[in-house]
Amino acid sequence: MTKSAQFDLLDYQIILELRKDARKSASEIARALKANERTVRNRIDRLVESGAVRLTSILDPHAFGYVNTVDIFLEVDSDQEQSAIEQLLKMHEVSYLAYGLGTQDISIEARFKDNAEMRQFLGKVLPSIPGVRVKGYALVPRILRNIDEWLPKPEDFEG
Amino acid sequence: MTKSAQFDLLDYQIILELRKDARKSASEIARALKANERTVRNRIDRLVESGAVRLTSILDPHAFGYVNTVDIFLEVDSDQEQSAIEQLLKMHEVSYLAYGLGTQDISIEARFKDNAEMRQFLGKVLPSIPGVRVKGYALVPRILRNIDEWLPKPEDFEG
DNA sequence: GCTGAAAATTATGCATT
DNA sequence: AATGCATAATTTTCAGC
Numbered sequence: 264m265t266k267s268a269q270f271d272l273l274d275y276q277i278i279l280e281l282r283k284d285a286r287k288s289a290s291e292i293a294r295a296l297k298a299n300e301r302t303v304r305n306r307i308d309r310l311v312e313s314g315a316v317r318l319t320s321i322l323d324p325h326a327f328g329y330v331n332t333v334d335i336f337l338e339v340d341s342d343q344e345q346s347a348i349e350q351l352l353k354m355h356e357v358s359y360l361a362y363g364l365g366t367q368d369i370s371i372e373a374r375f376k377d378n379a380e381m382r383q384f385l386g387k388v389l390p391s392i393p394g395v396r397v398k399g400y401a402l403v404p405r406i407l408r409n410i411d412e413w414l415p416k417p418e419d420f421e422g
Numbered sequence: 423m424t425k426s427a428q429f430d431l432l433d434y435q436i437i438l439e440l441r442k443d444a445r446k447s448a449s450e451i452a453r454a455l456k457a458n459e460r461t462v463r464n465r466i467d468r469l470v471e472s473g474a475v476r477l478t479s480i481l482d483p484h485a486f487g488y489v490n491t492v493d494i495f496l497e498v499d500s501d502q503e504q505s506a507i508e509q510l511l512k513m514h515e516v517s518y519l520a521y522g523l524g525t526q527d528i529s530i531e532a533r534f535k536d537n538a539e540m541r542q543f544l545g546k547v548l549p550s551i552p553g554v555r556v557k558g559y560a561l562v563p564r565i566l567r568n569i570d571e572w573l574p575k576p577e578d579f580e581g
Numbered sequence: 582g583c584t585g586a587a588a589a590t591t592a593t594g595c596a597t598t
Numbered sequence: 599a600a601t602g603c604a605t606a607a608t609t610t611t612c613a614g615c
Contacts, residue, residue: 281478284477284478285444285445285478285479286444286477288590288592289592290591291591299602300601301600301602302601304593305599305601307445313485314482315482315485316479316481316482317570318443318445318480319441319443319444320440320476320477321478321569321570322573322574323474323476324574326473326474327574329574336493336495336558352566352567355575358569359565359568360567361562361564361565361566362562362564363562364563364564366560368561370560372569398558401521401522401529402523403520403521403522403527404523406520407507408511408518409569410480410517410569410570411476411478413481414514415487416514419487447592448608449607449608449609450608458585460584463609464582
C-alpha cells in the first residue's frame with residue numbers, strides 16, 4: 264500500500280530535479296540545491312522506497328510510429344465486467360485503463376500506427392467484447408498535459 | 423519534433439531495465455544484458471536525445487493525499503476552445519488534457535483530495551468555463567494500466 | 582557506431598551526532 | 599534523520615578501430 268508519508272520542500276525540489284532527468288547524480292542535485300550529498304541520496308531512497316515516487320522511462324509513441332491516440336469511454340454490463348477488463352488488458356494497444364467501482368464505466372486510451380487499425384479497434388474489436396458498448400470517444404492528436412507531468416501543489420509539502 | 427528513429431532489440435532491453443529503475447547504472451545494465459558498458463551508455467544517450475525515451479519521476483497521487491481521480495469528456499464551442507484550454511491548463515487539478523483537432527472534444531483527467539472538491543469541480547468549476555459542457559465522466563478508483571507503462575510491441579524494434 | 586584504459590566523479594558502507 | 603570519511607564502483611574523457 265501507498266501510505267501518506269510526509270515530505271518536505273527539499274523532497275519537493277529533489278522531485279523537480281529528477282523530473283528533468285531521473286539519472287541526474289545525487290551530488291549534482293545536492294550542488295544545485297545547496298544540500299548535503301548524503302542527505303540527497305537518503306531522500307531519493309526514501310522517496311522511491313515509500314512508493315511516492317517512481318523513477319522510470321516513458322516512451323514517446325510517435326517515435327515508434329504510433330501516431331494515432333484515442334480516448335474511449337466504455338459502458339460494461341456488471342456481470343461481464345471482469346472478463347471484459349481482462350480482455351482489454353491483454354491488448355497492447357490499450358495504454359491506459361481505469362474503471363469505476365460500482366459503476367459501469369471503463370475509461371481507456373489506445374494507440375495505433377494508422378487510422379485503419381484504429382477504426383478496426385473502435386468498430387470491430389471493442390464491440391466484439393461481450394457486454395461492452397462504446398459510449399463515446401475522442402481522437403487526441405494533441406496531448407497538452409500528460410499524467411506523468413502531474414505534481415502536487417508545493418503546499419502539499421510541509422515546511 | 424520527434425522523428426521515427428530506428429531502434430533495435432538492445433535498445434528495447436535497455437528500455438525495459440530503465441523502466442524498472444531509471445537510475446540503474448549503465449554498467450549494471452550492461453552486465454544484465456551481457457553487452458558492452460560503453461555501448462549501453464551510448465544507447466541510453468541516443469534514446470534520450472532522440473526524444474524517444476524520457477527518464478523522469480512519476481508521483482503517486484495517493485502518497486500526497488490525492489485519493490480521487492476522475493476522467494471527464496468535455497464538449498467545447500469551437501470559438502471558445504482556445505481560451506477554455508488555457509483555463510483548464512492553469513488548473514493544477516488537471517493531470518491530463520488532450521483535445522481533438524477539428525472536433526469539439528476535450529478529454530481530461532483530474533485529481534482531488536476529497537469528494538467535495540471533486541464535486542465542486544464537476545458541478546461548478548467546469549460549467550463556469552464559457553463554452554464548455556460536461557459530456558460525461560467516470561470516477562476511477564482503480565487505474566489498472568497507466569500511460570507510463572505503455573510499451574511498443576517487441577516487433578517494433580528491428581533485429 | 583563499437584570498444585579500451587586512465588582520470589575524475591559518484592555511490593556505498595559504516596560510523597558519529 | 600543528517601552528515602563525514604574511506605573505500606568501491608561508476609562515469610567521463612580521450613583515444614583507436
